[in-house]
Amino acid sequence: MNVDLLAHPAEDVAPRLLGSVLACTTPEGTVSIAITETEAYSGTADPASHAYRGRTPRNAVMFGPAGHLYVYRSHGLHWCANVVTGTDGIASAVLIRAGRVIEGEDLARKRRGERVESARLARGPGNFCQALGITGEHNGADLLPGASVTLSEGEPVPTALIRIGPRVGVSKAHDWQHRFYLAGDPTVSAYRLSPRARPSAGA
DNA sequence: TAAAAGATATACT
């Protein structure tokens, strides 16, 4: 993945990351996941962003240059991964919410549970990280080729399949249409939203 | 120094 493609506002990059492949290599092996769902966090202008109140030790990575990984712990249990976008000095990141395992499914299932169905291996931010093997150790990691975590372009997805909807799981600015996902993909998470709660989202 | 809130996932009713 060319860093130039990431050096744009999060809401600009988020849809372009759909179909991209995030790969994580650990001593256990490599797991690659094609991204099917993302969410844009615009930084200081976004009330729901960790960077809204300015730079802090935790979110410092988001203010850095594009092409890095911002990993944080949610509710004490789960890891959530973001790809830093935009310009150095301006907070901007794309949360990776879900994806489809395309390599290392055995390892992913081993981490998530033997009886987890394929479509659920990386559905939801926390599960995505667990399947991929991303932890807090990867916070701030560079996504350059050869690194333990890398981002590559993967197969391009038809623009017609890209859907936009309200963000999930945030208590602020949930009206912002900053969630991007692939229509009809079984790996897309829509949990906590009843199917008929967003009638116009798929239209 | 102390308290509250948080970009969730899972189990149970």
Next chain:
DNA sequence: GTATATCTTTTAA
């Protein structure tokens, strides 16, 4: 569908 586990970061006194 609702309730709960669990801990880090941030903010207020």
